[in-house]
Amino acid sequence: MALLRRALAAVAIAGIIAAVLRLRGSGGTPPQSGGRRELSGPGLR
Amino acid sequence: MRFLICGVGAVGARAARHLVADAETKAVLVDEPDRRRQAAVVSSLGERAEAVDEPDPSAVDVVVLASPPARHLAVAKRAVAAGRHVVSVADSVGAVEDLLDLHAEARERGVVVAVGAGFGPGLSCVLASHAAGQFDSVDEIHVAHHGTAGPACARQHHAALRGVGFDWRDHAWRRRPPGSGRELCFFPDPVGGSDCYRAALPDALLLVPAFPGVSRVTARLAATRRDRLTAGLPMLRRPHAEGRIGGLRVEVRGRRGLSRDTVVLGAVDRPAVAAGTAAAVTARWVAAGRTLTTGAAGLAALVEPLPFLQELARAGVRAAVFEGL
Numbered sequence: 001m002a003l004l005r006r007a008l009a010a011v012a013i014a015g016i017i018a019a020v021l022r023l024r025g026s027g028g029t030p031p032q033s034g035g036r037r038e039l040s041g042p043g044l045r
Numbered sequence: 046m047r048f049l050i051c052g053v054g055a056v057g058a059r060a061a062r063h064l065v066a067d068a069e070t071k072a073v074l075v076d077e078p079d080r081r082r083q084a085a086v087v088s089s090l091g092e093r094a095e096a097v098d099e100p101d102p103s104a105v106d107v108v109v110l111a112s113p114p115a116r117h118l119a120v121a122k123r124a125v126a127a128g129r130h131v132v133s134v135a136d137s138v139g140a141v142e143d144l145l146d147l148h149a150e151a152r153e154r155g156v157v158v159a160v161g162a163g164f165g166p167g168l169s170c171v172l173a174s175h176a177a178g179q180f181d182s183v184d185e186i187h188v189a190h191h192g193t194a195g196p197a198c199a200r201q202h203h204a205a206l207r208g209v210g211f212d213w214r215d216h217a218w219r220r221r222p223p224g225s226g227r228e229l230c231f232f233p234d235p236v237g238g239s240d241c242y243r244a245a246l247p248d249a250l251l252l253v254p255a256f257p258g259v260s261r262v263t264a265r266l267a268a269t270r271r272d273r274l275t276a277g278l279p280m281l282r283r284p285h286a287e288g289r290i291g292g293l294r295v296e297v298r299g300r301r302g303l304s305r306d307t308v309v310l311g312a313v314d315r316p317a318v319a320a321g322t323a324a325a326v327t328a329r330w331v332a333a334g335r336t337l338t339t340g341a342a343g344l345a346a347l348v349e350p351l352p353f354l355q356e357l358a359r360a361g362v363r364a365a366v367f368e369g370l
Contacts, residue, residue: 035367036233036234036311036365036367036368037366037368038365039358039363039364039365043351044351044358044364045366
């Protein structure tokens with residue numbers, strides 16, 4: 001029983017840490033636009 | 046204008062074709078040890094092309110060296126001594142160093158020795174120069190190459206993977222072991238991502254003098270596991286007569302006002318086609334006196350990047366910028 005409680009506590013703590021990192025982490029959303037564009041215009045920019 | 050092309054392999058034949066198509070070209074002399082190839086190329090170029098048994102730089106205005114790099118120095122020396130311009134597509138560290146050593150004599154005689162005037166180095170140097178124009182000062186330049194042109198270029202690629210690389214870091218040269226510094230570089234489509242490694246590449250030797258104050262310049266070469274595993278052995282099979290599609294990636298970091306920024310330019314083409322076009326455009330510019338200076342230098346120091354890239358674009362060699370940084 002004690003083993004089960006410890007396991008449940010470990011899972012709960014891991015879940016809380018994961019939730020904090022997921023919500024407060026600095027990874028953010030990867031870029032949804034961009035890519036290669038052929039140089040164009042008089043300045044080839 | 047009269048041009049002498051030494052070596053009409055995958056790159057030299059393309060350069061000759063571009064030059065002979067120019068209305069201002071009076072003659073293109075073709076020097077090639079393989080007589081059957083020489084005859085085939087001369088007959089395909091038309092009546093303004095002429096085969097020669099021995100390269101004579103004094104008979105022309107510009108000498109274009111597109112033979113294997115080890116043969117460049119001897120002809121370049123004779124050309125400079127005769128007061129003739131030289132355009133070399135050399136892509137080995139040794140050949141580039143030897144040609145850059147001609148700088149003092151070339152300056153004294155008022156001639157240009159354009160070193161590494163192909164795809165990479167060559168177009169890569171012009172892209173670096175073009176990107177640098179967007180900054181107040183340039184801190185770092187990182188170049189990556191993918192693909193090879195003809196058989197000589199493939200052999201050079203193979204040799205480069207077992208040669209010591211030279212990085213410019215903190216205003217000093219650093220020797221780097223070949224195959225180290227793996228970096229996943231993304232080239233324009235359809236090449237895409239490829240692992241690139243340090244190798245014996247001449248890019249930094251050409252870029253550092255063109256960008257005084259730059260603190261880091263590196264060059265990497267795309268290679269597969271098989272390339273790296275067999276780099277120390279002789280080539281296990283004959284290289285392709287014509288390489289597949291290749292790419293360039295040039296990343297320039299610098300300061301713009303108070304902020305630091307990065308510009309990533311790239312190009313994708315058949316390396317032999319792009320190298321031949323770049324060499325021909327360089328030869329025409331050199332003959333017309335359009336270079337920024339005389340002496341021996343890479344394209345970053347010799348040509349104004351914007352009109353050069355515009356001329357390459359008209360010839361079908363186009364560059365791209367990566368957006369989304």
